[in-house]
Amino acid sequence: MLIDICTLFPGMFPGVFGESILRIAQEKRLIDIVLHDMRDYTLNKHGKVDDKPYGGGPGMVLAAEPVFRAVEALRTLPKRGASELVLLTPQGERLSQTLARDLSKRPGLILVCGHYEGFDERIRTGLRPREISIGDYVLTGGEFAAMVVVDAVARLVPGVLGAEESTRDESFSGGLLEYPHYTRPAEFRGMRVPEVLLSGHHAEIAKWRSEQSRARTAIRRPDLLKPEAPEPEPKRPAPGRRPSGRTRKSDRHPRSPS
Ligand code: ADE
Numbered sequence: 459m460l461i462d463i464c465t466l467f468p469g470m471f472p473g474v475f476g477e478s479i480l481r482i483a484q485e486k487r488l489i490d491i492v493l494h495d496m497r498d499y500t501l502n503k504h505g506k507v508d509d510k511p512y513g514g515g516p517g518m519v520l521a522a523e524p525v526f527r528a529v530e531a532l533r534t535l536p537k538r539g540a541s542e543l544v545l546l547t548p549q550g551e552r553l554s555q556t557l558a559r560d561l562s563k564r565p566g567l568i569l570v571c572g573h574y575e576g577f578d579e580r581i582r583t584g585l586r587p588r589e590i591s592i593g594d595y596v597l598t599g600g601e602f603a604a605m606v607v608v609d610a611v612a613r614l615v616p617g618v619l620g621a622e623e624s625t626r627d628e629s630f631s632g633g634l635l636e637y638p639h640y641t642r643p644a645e646f647r648g649m650r651v652p653e654v655l656l657s658g659h660h661a662e663i664a665k666w667r668s669e670q671s672r673a674r675t676a677i678r679r680p681d682l683l684k685p686e687a688p689e690p691e692p693k694r695p696a697p698g699r700r701p702s703g704r705t706r707k708s709d710r711h712p713r714s715p716s
Pocket residue numbers: 546547548572590591592593594595596597598599600603
């Protein structure tokens with residue numbers, strides 16, 4: 459998988475991508491990560507990428523030009539034909555395991571990291587990217603979000619994790635939290651490993667783990683156990699009145715997280 463990252467701060471990435479599983483995945487050429495400095499795509503000689511918002515207000519807005527030029531230049535490069543364009547923004551659809559799995563099946567991703575108050579809206583209207591948020595909080599920039607997306611996606615690319623780990627992932631991304639793990643010693647500072655795990659009885663161990671998983675999910679994340687509520691039928695508006703209280707379809711995320 460080829461991952462292009464358009465950023466104003468390429469220096470933020472090498473440490474994170476140069477260690478552990480992501481480093482090995484790159485060495486094995488299972489994933490290729492290419493960083494692009496959006497300042498190289500400005501037309502002004504100072505490499506200025508932001509400007510004041512029209513209409514006033516605080517902060518600066520990331521201009522459309524460097525983003526358009528960077529993305530357009532990238533798309534002329536080999537192997538980018540089917541890459542999915544993704545904007546990292548707190549306004550995006552929420553990253554989930556399902557979304558990470560979906561992205562991991564793409565041949566490539568072009569991730570665009572925002573900074574400042576936000577993006578010039580024409581980046582959305584003109585480039586029609588997928589928009590992804592990693593949670594309901596605001597980061598100083600999209601770089602951190604891009605790192606999270608890359609990590610969540612890369613580990614699902616076949617071969618990146620060992621066979622054992624990927625099988626484990628299959629069985630536990632079934633929507634439940636993991637059961638508790640223990641390793642040696644059998645007793646540590648008075649705390650004993652549950653007897654069943656020492657018993658060697660595989661069926662009993664599997665049963666215990668499944669119960670623990672379910673109980674832990676019920677306590678910590680009961681929302682994960684609820685069946686997904688079906689979309690309500692749209693109410694027909696009374697004649698002459700606009701439906702109120704619902705988001706317009708064009709404002710909703712085209713692909714809601716599942
Ligand atoms: N940029 C700033 N905050 C973000 C978030 N929560 N997710 C994705 N990109 C962001």
